[in-house]
Amino acid sequence: MKKFNRRVAYMLVTILLAVNCTVLGSVGAAEAVKSDSRPTPVSVAGGSGHGVAAWSDGSVTAWGYNKSGQVGDGTSIHQLVPKQVAGLTDIVQVAAGDNSSFALDKNGDVWAWGDYYSPYINGDPLLPFQKRGGLIKLEGLKDVAGLAISNHGSVALHKDGSATIWNPTFDPNDHLKMTVKYFPIKGVTNAKTIVVAGHEALILGKDGSVDMLTVYNSFYDRFRLEREFREVKPLVASSITGIAAHWYDVFLLHENGTVLRWNVNTKQQAPAVVKGLNDIQEIRTGSNRLFMLKNDGTVWQWNYNDPKAKPFRVKGLAGITALWGSKGYTGYATNQDGKVLAWGEEKYQGSGSANENDGNPVMVQPPLSWTVNGQTVSFYGSSAVVKGKLYVPYTSVFEALGIRVKRGQSNPDPKHGNHRFPVWSFSYGGNTVSIKSSDPAVVLVNGKVTREDASVPFLANSSMFPLELITSKLGIPMSWNKTTGEVILGKTP
Template sequence: MKRRDIFGKWFIIAFLAIGSLWPGGHEVKADAPVQVVSAAGGDAFGIAAWSDGTVAGWGYNKFGQVGDGTSIHQYIPKKIAGLAHVTQVAAAQSTSFAVTAEGEVWAWGQGYSEYVNDDPVLPFQKRELPSKLEGLSDVASISTNGSAGIAVHKDGTATLWHIFYDSDYIKQIKYVPLKGVTGIKEVQIMGSKALLLDQNGKLSSLNIYNDFYGRYRTENEIKEPEFLKADVSRFAISWRDIFLLSKDGTVLQLNEKSQKFTAVSGLKGISDIQTGYNRLFALKQDGTVWQWNYNSGSKAKPFQVKGLTDISAIWGTTGQTGFALNKKGQFLAWSSEYNAGLATGSGTENSGSNGSELMITPVQQALSWKVNGEDINFYATSGLMDNKLYVPYTSVFEAMGVSISHKEVKASDPKAVPRSNTEWSFAYGDRNVSIVQGKPNEVYFNGKKSGAPAQIIYMSNSTLFPLEIICEGLGIDLKWNKATGEILIQS
């Protein structure tokens, strides 16, 4: 199987429901779960801020954009260490940011999370954890296009920031106050410009990038903002495509050639808009969600995303995925790309009016691990398959006192190909669980064949084992609170 196919397969099984939406599993009584307050995503990864001030990240992680301090892909949301009191997250391409209640901005991912050399556990995959942007303070909200960002301060002013390299090729972060910008409610970057929405619903444009020199403008080069003839409640941008939400609930799109706004047919009674890659997401006042794949042909029209009802908030990404929060507090994701990595799973498959297929999946709460009362953290990803927990070789087993070994055994059928299979053994005290790989796999408890189903999944950076079956066979107690993500193991 190709690496991309494996990657897509594991995202299909990774994001299962919070709470008790699916039966099965050994779980304790569910506590009241925290809710998502902000979500964002880039290319095949996502981040979310929760009502307890924590942040979780998951997905494609080559540049450390998940925020766990590695470049290992994380197929289950993972809590990001060192972040607290977060009120908003933002992401684009391969970078991530968070804003705290104190007005701080934290950054990680491409350009911000450099490699950490000579780490004894991860010599080639260790990345820096999120770092605070020291040049920003009293920030209310931020936006980013991946290479730069703009912070709106609590007093309504704004600051542009971006990475640049000096004459000695030393990386620095430059902060550029946007002069003449006051009373700002929201700002986003559109190509070489910044679009700003003030508290009165007035929209203005500011040129922030020098196309001739190929760099962001200095403070002295930035001119006063130019007001556009639009009176809106909010706006959404995908690269150079801009959409406006009018105060009457209709949606307008900017025509680049005529520089005029035209109404998007079929969208009325809209309360919020967001964007993905070449798609517009719209939340109606009745709690339904609509999507428009506006670059898929002249006949493409907005269609309802079936399965998303009673929605109270939506968020966009720079990929093909959207996020939603329903009135029950469930955090959902939907996507039309098999390998999007954010929203595929055993959810509802939908066909829009333009033939697009969407999959809706509740996003799993970030998992936390305690073994014999001690917190356990590990680098490689955990996983979920058929609502069962899977963990890597270097995870909880050592803390549990479980020893692992493997050997090659001859196939029971002499005509079988291959002629031998790998047998993994997990020993604890006088008990043993063995999994012999084959078609199908065979599970043995103390040498006696069991009918328990078990998979061993080989990933590009780890091997994942079925934790619950192993604990059952070894007599180790495991409790999983699916509402909070807490997993308690007592050996």
């Protein structure tokens, strides 16, 4: 029947392109084809304060907290809007530690950046105190099929079902010299997924079984040597389809849609079923949070370390096709339109949205590309999206546009206790836009006060300026495609 339906669809394709069919609704066929051509997310992961995503075109984007270089842009500047990570192609999975990022390519090679992997670089003329090293290839990992990141040792699952643990170490005589140690996990074969909880590696087999192996020697405070590994211990015999862990808590997804919980530090003999959880098809963890995707496309969350907390549905998430977790308080989901959504109790790891504090899920912004007078421009500082409008630091596109930026100070303001405020002036073509950084901000065009609603927020360690307002008042053309992220400024060839 499916083959017959495909043949019929193929025969009628010219008709479907000519009419507004019910499948496409009000969207034209040409627009649908264009939409389908955009990259879609294939893997998303979150650290304690940053996010990273792999896309169907093999590219990787990252965003958020960046003090360790975990965004991968070569800086330690926080990035509120995602940036594409240069040097990565054909990526099929991403993963994240607290302050580190990892990418797995289709050849089975693994790349790392961020904490431990991207050291500070001194003496850079543009970024004297904010330059970080770039990506490194983990040479000891080959033919990798999947990654699991943990503070107790990260695990690479190989295509043949075996596994390797790796961890960065530092030379005791040179704390800046980092090396990565690798060793195979003895006794692991035919594994589907592996997670690390506490000192234990939990191995989900392709047959639905779950086994356990101690990988850390707590007596000597180091990972076990290969000769020290003991026999793998069975935990669950069969019927498990998914596994997730955070610190010492382990969650198992049963094939019947229920969830089991187990803690490696307790004397609990076997995982126990969590009451009230049914019809679950996917599980992920955050910091003391369990995220669950149900069969009906809704997402549920359980803050399990609170004894009074009960699982609740995350409002605003429907039609979800994939679920992703983090090391922090943020969850990620992919909807049927191929968009990445974020939610959590804190800032959603720099998703680039001004709605992060209202409790509702937000769409993670696409990376922005900048063209000024027909030339591609890039800059280190972060851009931002505030109340649906685009903001940039002064060290961004203004110089490329030929705009002169000057910082001054206002006269004492009696409405604000005679306080003096910074005044930023942007001059171009004989016109000047000035913004007094009071609350609310005051906008002047050629010295005359306007009624413009504006602000100069301090974000990512920089004052941010309303780009659309400034360019419009100075007569500079600007367009921003919010779907593709393309920003075009000034004259076009």
